[in-house]
Amino acid sequence: xxxxxxxxxxxxxxxxxxxxxxxxxxxxxxxxxxxxxxxxxxxxxxxxxxxxxxxxxxxxxxxxxxxxxxxxxxxxxxxxxxxxxxxxxxxxxxxxxxxxxxxxxxxxxxxxxxxxxxxxxxxxxxxxxxxxxxxxxxxxxxxxxxxxxxxxxxxxxxxxxxxxxxxxxxxxxxxxxxxxxxxxxxxxxxxxxxxxxxxxxxxxxxxxxxxxxxxxxxxxxxxxxxxxxxxx
Amino acid sequence: xxxxxxxxxxxxxxxxxxxxxxxxxxxxxxxxxxxxxxxxxxxxxxxxxxxxxxxxxxxxxxxxxxxxxxxxxxxxxxxxxxxxxxxxxxxxxxxxxxxxxxxxxxxxxxxxxxxxxxxxxxxxxxxxxxxxxxxxxxxxxxxxxxxxxxxxxxxxxxxxxxxxxxxxxxxxxxxxxxxxxxxxxxxxxxxxxxxxxxxxxxxxxxxxxxxxxxxxxxxxxxxxxxxxxxxx
DNA sequence: ACCCCTTGTCGAACACTGTTCGTTGACGAA
DNA sequence: TTCGTCAACGAACAGTGTTCGACAAGGGGT
Numbered sequence: 001x002x003x004x005x006x007x008x009x010x011x012x013x014x015x016x017x018x019x020x021x022x023x024x025x026x027x028x029x030x031x032x033x034x035x036x037x038x039x040x041x042x043x044x045x046x047x048x049x050x051x052x053x054x055x056x057x058x059x060x061x062x063x064x065x066x067x068x069x070x071x072x073x074x075x076x077x078x079x080x081x082x083x084x085x086x087x088x089x090x091x092x093x094x095x096x097x098x099x100x101x102x103x104x105x106x107x108x109x110x111x112x113x114x115x116x117x118x119x120x121x122x123x124x125x126x127x128x129x130x131x132x133x134x135x136x137x138x139x140x141x142x143x144x145x146x147x148x149x150x151x152x153x154x155x156x157x158x159x160x161x162x163x164x165x166x167x168x169x170x171x172x173x174x175x176x177x178x179x180x181x182x183x184x185x186x187x188x189x190x191x192x193x194x195x196x197x198x199x200x201x202x203x204x205x206x207x208x209x210x211x212x213x214x215x216x217x218x219x220x221x222x223x224x225x226x227x228x229x230x231x232x
Numbered sequence: 233x234x235x236x237x238x239x240x241x242x243x244x245x246x247x248x249x250x251x252x253x254x255x256x257x258x259x260x261x262x263x264x265x266x267x268x269x270x271x272x273x274x275x276x277x278x279x280x281x282x283x284x285x286x287x288x289x290x291x292x293x294x295x296x297x298x299x300x301x302x303x304x305x306x307x308x309x310x311x312x313x314x315x316x317x318x319x320x321x322x323x324x325x326x327x328x329x330x331x332x333x334x335x336x337x338x339x340x341x342x343x344x345x346x347x348x349x350x351x352x353x354x355x356x357x358x359x360x361x362x363x364x365x366x367x368x369x370x371x372x373x374x375x376x377x378x379x380x381x382x383x384x385x386x387x388x389x390x391x392x393x394x395x396x397x398x399x400x401x402x403x404x405x406x407x408x409x410x411x412x413x414x415x416x417x418x419x420x421x422x423x424x425x426x427x428x429x430x431x432x433x434x435x436x437x438x439x440x441x442x443x444x445x446x447x448x449x450x451x452x453x454x455x456x457x458x459x460x461x462x463x464x
Numbered sequence: 465a466c467c468c469c470t471t472g473t474c475g476a477a478c479a480c481t482g483t484t485c486g487t488t489g490a491c492g493a494a
Numbered sequence: 495t496t497c498g499t500c501a502a503c504g505a506a507c508a509g510t511g512t513t514c515g516a517c518a519a520g521g522g523g524t
Contacts, residue, residue, distance in 0.1 A: 115347060115390060115393055115394070116393075116397070117397065118394070118397075118415070120415075120418065125422070125427060125430065128430060129426075129427045129428075129429055129430050132429035132430065132433065133429055136429060142432075142433050142436055143433075143436045144448075145433070146433050146436035146437045146439075147436070147445050147448045147449070148448075148452065149437070150394075150437075150445065150449075151387070151445075151448065151449035151452060154387060154390040154391060154394060154449070155383070155386060155387050155390065157390065158347055158386040158387065158389065158390040159386060161347055161348075162347070162350070162382075162386060165348070165349065165350075183350070183352075186238065186352065190236060190357070191236060194236065194361075195236075195357060195361045196361075197361055197364035197365055197368060198357065198360060198361050198364065200374075201364065201374050201375075201377070201378050204374055204375045204378035204379070205378045205381070205382075207378075213379055213382065213383075216376075216379045216380075216383065217379070217382075217383035217386070217453075219456060220380065220383060220452075220453050220455075220456030220457060221449075221452050221453060221456065222456075223452075223455050223456035223459050224451060224452030224453065224454075224455035224456055225452060227455050
């Protein structure tokens with residue numbers, strides 16, 4: 001845990017005098033998030049979870065937006081960070097982002113908030129610093145490393161959101177994989193004369209192997225990075 | 233224009249008997265979207281734009297989600313699609329997605345809806361079919377092409393969302409680039425003993441050259457694809 | 465020409481949302 | 495003991511997506 005915080009997070013220096021605290025609020029929000037997703041997370045319900053009124057939350061948290069940022073950073077805290085080893089920069093980068101992806105998936109929708117605002121909380125910063133150290137140690141030029149941080153982060157978050165949506169739709173349906181099957185069927189039933197490729201490859205287009213698809217995308221990105229690293 | 237539509241879009245076969253129409257609604261929504269973003273797009277305001285009551289919209293559109301999907305597909309309609317040429321598959325792929333990115337950016341926030349639901353509207357399908365044709369013609373294996381379609385689409389949408397947020401924050405501020413400067417400043421002012429790399433490369437981390445960053449990310453991805461294409 | 469009945473329009477209402485206001489009441493310092 | 499501060503919180507405000515039910519206008523069948 002680091003005590004660095006973005007300047008727009010309301011500072012909470014005073015020890016709480018009563019029952020509520022920022023931590024308790026984030027805890028309650030996290031519980032709701034896992035159960036219902038970002039959509040079902042309202043200030044009233046968080047307050048209800050804590051057995052208090054909604055207005056009370058605003059003494060500890062400026063905003064719903066701020067609460068979501070705190071929540072996101074709490075989730076990022078669970079990503080294990082490796083000790084950078086220049087010999088294994090590629091593997092370590094791969095593992096770091098795979099772990100981040102997994103942590104996001106463990107918490108429903110939460111990746112949405114990463115796409116709505118660049119994550120600059122203390123734990124996101126620790127992760128960024130580690131990722132930069134690994135890439136720079138591996139010989140990736142600074143500008144490429146800095147930009148790649150953004151690009152890969154974007155991809156990881158977007159993937160997590162997509163996977164969370166699929167998981168949610170599957171949960172609502174009867175059988176596991178029902179949603180992916182429906183998408184594949186939709187592709188397969190398109191008019192073949194107009195969409196020959198989509199029809200022909202409908203199976204691959206909708207194949208629900210989330211992890212394999214994620215690793216494929218991450219490999220695509222890191223292949224580009226490795227090429228940059230070798231050039232210098 | 234293609235007349236293929238996902239089965240869950242309410243079919244509107246009958247010619248409109250009165251003033252309202254699906255097209256008019258999407259037009260009004262598009263106008264609002266450009267002016268205020270997805271956030272400021274409510275059914276009431278769309279209805280107000282058309283001088284009618286909010287309930288009237290539901291005769292032409294199942295719900296707000298469907299309206300957003302229609303809106304997204306309308307935006308995708310503006311992406312110019314090249315005639316596939318196997319000799320130039322890499323360039324064509326690059327150009328196609330750059331054009332898609334630009335079309336999204338021209339319409340504020342709209343990329344958000346692509347991340348909230350896999351886009352399967354008629355124009356998104358035409359774009360997908362073209363992208364597949366180009367990649368397959370260039371020798372990319374089918375499964376890699378199918379997965380890359382998803383991965384690159386995710387990246388393009390996520391980039392567009394991030395850029396739209398930056399653009400919005402800059403618009404709110406006094407000077408152009410104010411937001412990026414603030415982020416760079418935040419990085420630069422971090423405690424150097426804890427975040428040495430982030431502090432050292434704060435300039436690159438927040439550099440606001442949107443297009444260059446986007447092209448960099450797209451290159452990273454396509455480098456991975458090109459490696460796959462050569463392998464076969 | 466008549467009537468019916470389908471179908472688009474739309475005001476009102478419902479159940480929510482995030483946030484603010486003003487009051488209450490308990491604690492720590494003097 | 496008294497005072498002032500501040501977390502707690504009920505109520506209200508302005509907004510949201512959506513549904514219901516009433517209304518009216520045309521076209522099709524008789």
